Amino acid sequence: MTMQTAPDGVEVVATAEDAASLASPPLLVIETVTAFLDEHGLGSGPLAWERIGDGQSNITYRISRGGQVLVLRRGPRPPLPRSTHDMVREARIQRLLRTEGIPVPEVVAVCEDESLLGVPFYVMSYLDGVVITDTVPTHLDPVEQRDATSRAVVETLTQLHRVDVTTADLAGLGRPDGYLERQVARFAQLWEANTTRELPQVAALATWLEQNRPRTQAAAVVHGDYRIGNLMFADRAPATVVGILDWEMATLGDPLADLGYLAATYSDPGSEPTIMELTPVTRQPGYWTRQQLVDHYAQRSGLDVTALPWYQALALWKSAIFCEAIYTRWLHGERPGDDFSPTLEAGVPRLLQQSQEHAQQL
Incomplete structure (x- = not known):
C-alpha cells in the first residue's frame, strides 16, 4: 500500500520502517497493528481500514480482517495531555460498565505499549447499528x-x-x-x-x-x-x-x-x-x-x-x-x-x- 495522508500529516503507513522516516508519527502502521491482532487471535490475513467519526479528539478506525470486523481507538498524535486521552482508562471503564449491563462495545484487547503506535490504544467489537x-x-x-x-x-x-x-x-x-x-x-x-x-x-x-x-x-x-x-x-x-x-x-x-x-x-x-x-x-x-x-x-x-x-x-x-x-x-x-x-x-x-x-x- 502507499502512504495515506490527512490534513495534519501522514495518517497510515505500511511498515514501521515507513513510520520511522516521518517527522510526525502516523496514526496507523499496518504491519504493527496486524502483528498485535495476531498476538491476540483477532482475525487473519490482510487488514483493511476505514476512519470513522469526526475525529475532533480521539481517533477511531473500522478494521476488517479475514471476515472479522473490529474497531481500533487511539488518541491523537502526541504530545497532548494524557488525562484527556487515556485509552487504557477508557477501555477499563467500558469493561466495568459492560458487566453492569450498560450497552457498550466489548473491549477485546488493550495495548499499553506506546512504542507500537506512539500512544496506547485498544480494540473493541464492531457494533452493527x-x-x-x-x-x-x-x-x-x-x-x-x-x-x-x-x-x-x-x-x-x-x-x-x-x-x-x-x-x-x-x-x-x-x-x-x-x-x-x-x-x-x-x-x-x-x-x-x-x-x-x-x-x-x-x-x-x-x-x-x-x-x-x-x-x-x-x-x-x-x-x-x-x-x-x-x-x-x-x-x-x-x-x-x-x-x-x-x-x-x-x-x-x-x-x-x-x-x-x-x-x-x-x-x-x-x-x-x-x-x-x-x-x-x-x-x-x-x-x-x-x-x-x-x-x-x-x-x-x-x-x-x-x-x-x-x-x-x-x-x-x-x-x-x-x-x-x-x-x-x-x-x-x-x-x-x-x-x-x-x-x-x-x-x-x-x-x-x-x-x-x-x-x-x-
Whole structure:
C-alpha cells in the first residue's frame, strides 16, 4: 500500500520502517497493528481500514480482517495531555460498565505499549447499528419511532446513572465528592492555557458558576459527552440503544452534569442553534422537546432538576473552552484544511452568550 495522508500529516503507513522516516508519527502502521491482532487471535490475513467519526479528539478506525470486523481507538498524535486521552482508562471503564449491563462495545484487547503506535490504544467489537446525526435512518423515521428514539435516549441515561458506584472496581474511577467544584476550576485553568484572546465572559461565568454551585444529590458514572450522536441504535425498529460511545470524559460525579449537557446541546424546535448541536434532526416533528427529555429524566431518576439551568450553563461554558483550544491550534497552523475551526472565532463567544442565558434563568 502507499502512504495515506490527512490534513495534519501522514495518517497510515505500511511498515514501521515507513513510520520511522516521518517527522510526525502516523496514526496507523499496518504491519504493527496486524502483528498485535495476531498476538491476540483477532482475525487473519490482510487488514483493511476505514476512519470513522469526526475525529475532533480521539481517533477511531473500522478494521476488517479475514471476515472479522473490529474497531481500533487511539488518541491523537502526541504530545497532548494524557488525562484527556487515556485509552487504557477508557477501555477499563467500558469493561466495568459492560458487566453492569450498560450497552457498550466489548473491549477485546488493550495495548499499553506506546512504542507500537506512539500512544496506547485498544480494540473493541464492531457494533452493527446506526448513529443519528443530520439524517434519520428509514426504520427510525416514522413518528412513533421518533418518539421511541427520544425515550430511549433518556432511559439509557437513567440506566447508566443507576449503576452502583460504591463497588470496589467502580469506586476507583474517580472522586464524586467535589466533582462540580473541580470541573469549574479545571476548565478555568484550561482557558488560560489555550487562548490567545481576551473574552471576559469566561471569568465572569466561572465566578458565577462557583458562587451558585448546586448541591450534588447523588453520585453516578458521568459520561461527560452524552448526546444522541454518541449513541448507536439497532439497525431495525423499535428504537433501541445498542451502544454508548466515546467514554474519554467519563468519571464519577454529579449525574445532572450529563443531563445538563444533553439538554444544552439538544436541537430543540424552540431554541436558537448552537455549534454544539450535532444532531439537528431532533428539531423535526415527532422527537421530544428539550423539556420533555428533562421531565422524563426527572420522573425516572427521582432527582430534583430545578437547578438544571446551572448545569446547562456549565455545559456550554466548558464547550466554549474546549472549542477555544481547537481554535487556538488552528491559529497556530496545527489543523490545516479544517473548515470547522475558523467558525470558532465567532462560535466560542456565542457559546459563552448562550451559557449566560441559561445562567439568567436561575
